[in-house]
Amino acid sequence: MIDTVIIGGGVSGLTVAYELMHKGRDVVLLERQVAVGGNAVSERIGGFLMEHGPSSLNATVESANHLSTRLGLDDEQVFLGKSVKYRYLTKGGRLSEISTHPLGFFTSSYLSPRGRLAIAAELLKPAGRDDGDESVDAFCRRRFGAEFAERVIDPLTGGLFAAHSSELCAEATFPALVNMERQYRSVVAGAIKRRMTGRKMPARRLYSWQNGIGTLPMALSAALNDRIRTGVAVNRIEARPNGFYVDGGSAGTLEARSVVLATQPHVAGTLLETIKKDAAAAALDIPAPPIAVVFMGFRRNQVAHPLQGLGYLTASGEDRPVSGALFASSMFAGRAPPGHVAISAYVGGSRAPDLALQPAKVLVDIVTKEFRDILGTRGEPQLVRVRQWPRGLPQTSLGHQSRMAALADAEDTVPGLFLTGNYFSGPGVAACVTRAIEAAGRIDGYLDSNAAAPFTAAGQLGGLPHRTSSGSSRNFV
Ligand SMILES: Cc1cc2nc3c(=O)[nH]c(=O)nc-3n(C[C@H](O)[C@H](O)[C@H](O)COP(=O)(O)OP(=O)(O)OC[C@H]3O[C@@H](n4cnc5c(N)ncnc54)[C@H](O)[C@@H]3O)c2cc1C
Structure with missing residues (x-):
C-alpha cells in the first residue's frame, strides 16, 4: 500500500509530494491534465514569455525561497527590474502614478487632501468591533475612510484577488492588518511600532525565474519523476478503516494510507462528498469566478x-x-x-x-x-x-472562516485525510508552498504514528498494473 496519494499537480500538490518524498515516503501524485503546474504555466513564444497564471512570487516568504534553493533554481531567479518605480491606478480614464515607496499614497495627488487626512487620522481612532466576519471594504472604510476604501483597496482586491472588496472577509484576506488593530488599536500605530521594534512590514519584493513561474512546477516534477501520473482525473475517494481507495476511473484504483486533496475547492468538495458531507458543502461554497x-x-x-x-x-x-x-x-x-x-x-x-x-x-x-x-x-x-x-482564484469571501473550520474538522476527524491548496493559504504561490510544506509535516507525523495495516475490506482494484521504476506492480496507470 502506498503511503500517500496526492490528488492535484499544481504547486500545492507537487510541493507536498516533493516534501514527502524527501522524508522517505512512498507517494504517487495524480494530475488530471496532461501536464502538471495547475495555474502556474509559462509559455515562451518567439522571444516573448507569457504567464498564463501567476507572474511573480513574494520574496519575503522563506519556505518558498528555500524550496527554490533546494531545487537548484536560485541561479535562474530574476528580480524586479530597476524601471519598476511606480504602481499606477486609473482615475478618470488616465493613469495616476504612485511611488512604490510605503508613503507613496501620501505624497501622490491621487487621493484628495481629505482622503490623505483620513488615513493619518486612523492613528487616533479607537479599535472597532470584532465579530470576525467584517468585509475588507467595511474594515478599510471604518479605519481609513471611504476614499481610501474605494480608490485604493477596491482596485487592489480587484488586482490581487479578482474580487470586490465588499465580498471579501477582512480577517481571512488581510489578517496582518486586522491583527494590528486588535493588538495596537490602530493599523498605522501597529505599523509604526513594528518598524521601531525592527519587525518591519514586509516590503513586497517580487521575483520569478528566467523562464517564468512555470520553472517551479517543472523542477518539482523532474524531481518527483515517475511518482507522477498525468491524465488521471480522480472521480471518487473512499475512506476505509486503514486508508483510502482512490478511483481514477478508466485509469484504475489506488490504495493508500493517506490521501491529500490538492485540487481547486470545487473538486475537493465533490471528492469529499463520500467522506464528510459538511466539509464537502463548505468547499463547494467557495467562489472562484x-x-x-x-x-x-x-x-x-x-x-x-x-x-x-x-x-x-x-x-x-x-x-x-x-x-x-x-x-x-x-x-x-x-x-x-x-x-x-x-x-x-x-x-x-x-x-x-x-x-x-x-x-x-x-x-x-x-x-x-x-x-x-x-x-x-x-x-x-x-x-x-x-x-x-473558468475557475479563477478562490475567494476569501464572507463566511470563509467557518468554511475553513468545517474543512479543518474533516482533517481532524477523518484519519489520513489532508487538504491543501490556495483556498487555505491565500492565492500567492509562495503561500501555497508554505501550506503544502506544513501539510507534509503533518502527514509524515500521521504516517509515523499509524503503522501500515492491511485493508479490512476486499475492494475491487480493477485497474491496470502500473510499471514503476522499482518494478513493483500497482493498480494504476
Ligand atoms: C490569472 C492568475 C494570476 C495569478 N497571479 C499570481 C501571481 O502573480 N502571484 C502569485 O503568487 N499567485 C498568483 N496566482 C495564484 C496562484 O497561481 C495559485 O493560487 C496557485 O498556483 C494555486 O496552486 P494550487 O496547486 O493550490 O492549485 P492549482 O494550480 O489550481 O492546481 C490544482 C490541480 O489539481 C488538478 N486537478 C483538479 N481536479 C483533479 C482531479 N479530479 N484529479 C486529479 N487532478 C485534479 C488540476 O488540474 C490542477 O493541476 C494567480 C492565479 C491566476 C489564475
Missing part, C-alpha cells in the same frame, strides 16, 4: 506610455472592462525580445465573471481598445495570446 489573461506583445515604439512600473489597477467605480494589467517586460528581464514590450491584461473575476468567458476575439478587441485608451498603444500587437480560467 472565472478570469481571463490577455497577453500582448508590442514593439516599444508602438506604446506611448513609459511603463515604468508593475502595471496598473482600476477601481470598480471607473467602470472599465479590464481590472488591471501587468507590465511584464518592465517587471522582469527576458519577457520580450529587444526593442519590444510585453503587457498582460486581466479581465473578469467577481467584477465581470461573464466577460472572462467571452470568445477570445471579443477579449482581444476589448483589451486592444483599453490599451489604446490607457497606454497609448498604436497599431496591431506583434503577438496576442488569451488564456481563460
